[in-house]
Amino acid sequence: MTNISGASSGSSTTRRGRVVGVPMVCWCGAEIVGKISKSDPNPYRRYFRCAFAVSNKLMDDNHVFKWVDEALLNEVDRLSSEAKRLEQMVRESEIVFDGAEYEKMVFDKVLMKVEEEVFQKVESVVSESQRYMKKLMIVGIVVCMIVVGLGNFI
DSSP states (O other): OOOOOOOSSOOOEETTEEOOSSOOBOTTSOBEEEEEOOSSSSTTOEEEEEHHHHHTTOOSOSSOEEEHHHHHHHHHHHHHHHHHHHHHHHHHOSOOOSHHHHHHHHHHHHHHHHHHHHHHHHHHHHHHHHHHHHHHHHHHHHHHHHHHHHHHHO
16 A cells, blocks of 8 residues: 655645645545655655545545645744734734833743644644554564564474
8 A cells, every 4th residue: 555645845735725734624524644655756754635535545636635844834934924913913002001021921922822833733743653653663563573473483
């Protein structure tokens, strides 16, 4: 079973619209799963894919496909832009408070929120990767045990 992902840059656009950041659900309603490319142009490169498209082995379709590294960069850019926008809103606010101390407090809160969002996104991708690696290790151990068992049997 191979996962075709031959494009060197992620096709993050579908006929249903552009996917920005880390995709959470496909346009068809199916969840998004993390996969690892087994293609020659992108060996072992991680990507997000629609679970429906994966289960039906669809290729060149309009279901969600996005490289993990590109998704995380999009997410960081989006959160950075959001932080700048919020900072600008605070600066343009008509509410006048006691100087720089209040602005620093608000900026620190906004920055903390953005950092938490980035951390949560990265943490979810890392934990999914760890689960996948555990599965691979178990399969490897089982295969080794079978090989050793057959070696002793013969």
